[in-house]
Amino acid sequence: MAEQLISLDQFLSLREQIPMVDARSEGEFAQSHIPGAFNLPILNDQERIVVGTLYKQKGAEAATLKGFELVGPRFHQIQKEAIRLFPGRKIIVYCWRGGMRSQILSWLLEMVGFEVFRLKGGYKTYRTFTFEEVRKDRKLIVIGGKTGTGKTVLLQKLKEKGEQILDLEGIANHKGSSFGGIGLPPQPTVEQFENLLAESLHALIPTIPTWVENESRKIGRLILPDRLFEQMSDCLLIDIQKSNQERIAHIASEYGNLPQEDLIAAVKRIQKRLGGLRTQQAIDAIQEQNHESWISNLLIYYDKTYEFDLTRHEAGKTHILDLSGKTLAEQVELLLKIKNQHHGNKTNAIDRME
Incomplete structure (x- = not known):
């Protein structure tokens, strides 16, 4: 089943019934996250530094290949952890901008029968919402x-x-x-x-x-x-x-x-x-x-x-x-x-x- 991209308004409604998963690193999650979300990092803190440095030095392709090299051996562990945490196999996923990390997590979980909703714009979109909300x-x-x-x-x-x-x-x-x-x-x-x-x-x-x-x-x-x-x-x-x-x-x-x-x-x-x-x-x-x-x-x-x-x-x-x-x-x-x-x-x- 293909993932469904959802808007912020759809997300705010769906999250009442469907668990949320943050695909960012554990350090990013500890700094801030959408309240109620679970953390399933695609790249951990150290791996994120390695990939980020490579991106600056050699570009997107080299960083992407390195990212898959680092996380690939853990694919099965991520899938097993998701199955354990979310037996209903229906989740909302997000990363920083709704890009590669949440896309990878979405793909991994679709492979084991999950219905996945991915937040368009990711956590950055949510932060825009919270920034505006506290200033109304x-x-x-x-x-x-x-x-x-x-x-x-x-x-x-x-x-x-x-x-x-x-x-x-x-x-x-x-x-x-x-x-x-x-x-x-x-x-x-x-x-x-x-x-x-x-x-x-x-x-x-x-x-x-x-x-x-x-x-x-x-x-x-x-x-x-x-x-x-x-x-x-x-x-x-x-x-x-x-x-x-x-x-x-x-x-x-x-x-x-x-x-x-x-x-x-x-x-x-x-x-x-x-x-x-x-x-x-x-x-x-x-x-x-x-x-x-x-x-x-x-x-x-x-x-x-x-x-x-x-x-x-x-x-x-x-x-x-x-x-x-x-x-x-x-x-x-x-x-x-x-x-x-x-x-x-x-x-x-x-x-x-x-």
């Missing part, structure tokens, strides 16, 4: 507030109520502060973060407001796309207020049971900003498991940072909301009330899809 205009509502006001919890509760959310920290595998990466998986690469972000945005209904947590331009070592960050600075910001006691209790519940060595390392990362005395006091309190003390100490620094960060938000678009002493259900209802005042009492994402 959005209807956003930003949940702000000082450290410990429970913004992430509120975001998830809003999702449970059927609201559209964009979980930037979840996508980035980081909570944004010096402590934000503790206990979380490694952060994706910058390019893969953009892919994952684009996938989340593409799944949202553009006519419905999306809730997002207030973030600095950087989340860990990742940087938000400029246009998205600009929109977050220009839209409605709900600045949540809570008592220091509530904030400290919330932070202690999230970080109090984490390894002491990780907490101390996080304190040391901001030592220059804290100063020597405050740094040592925080470390001593962590070692003594005096959570209230070290958290209170660090909040002095983080509160100043947040107050400075607020100045970048467009004047007149900040709504202060005191949620002290309120239950989670009450907090969510107040947030929804403000949303309806600013955007009209429209149905949520779940209602619109039914």
Whole structure:
């Protein structure tokens, strides 16, 4: 059965039912790939260097012959691995530009009975899609507030109520502060973060407001796309207020049971900003498991940072909301009330899809 070349739109539809296979090298795949894809390299990292060098020195024919010489002995292994991974024998394949590597993989798998769909333009076409997706205009509502006001919890509760959310920290595998990466998986690469972000945005209904947590331009070592960050600075910001006691209790519940060595390392990362005395006091309190003390100490620094960060938000678009002493259900209802005042009492994402 001959392969079928498919457009990006066809690909975005078909991938919901058919597994995707990336024919690029393991290094290229690790750097970034289409989320959910499997990696079956036609050329591994070292072989790709050899073929690429030969292409520059002697041209396409010499590089092609060398490529077949290198990968030929592995043809049967690639076929067997594909049969093991995809017993249904129906797949989508892609490489960097939808060229030779995905064509070879397609040919190999057709020989053992696979139905193959090959993405026209390859991963480069997909990257054009993700680049554009993260730079589209959005209807956003930003949940702000000082450290410990429970913004992430509120975001998830809003999702449970059927609201559209964009979980930037979840996508980035980081909570944004010096402590934000503790206990979380490694952060994706910058390019893969953009892919994952684009996938989340593409799944949202553009006519419905999306809730997002207030973030600095950087989340860990990742940087938000400029246009998205600009929109977050220009839209409605709900600045949540809570008592220091509530904030400290919330932070202690999230970080109090984490390894002491990780907490101390996080304190040391901001030592220059804290100063020597405050740094040592925080470390001593962590070692003594005096959570209230070290958290209170660090909040002095983080509160100043947040107050400075607020100045970048467009004047007149900040709504202060005191949620002290309120239950989670009450907090969510107040947030929804403000949303309806600013955007009209429209149905949520779940209602619109039914």
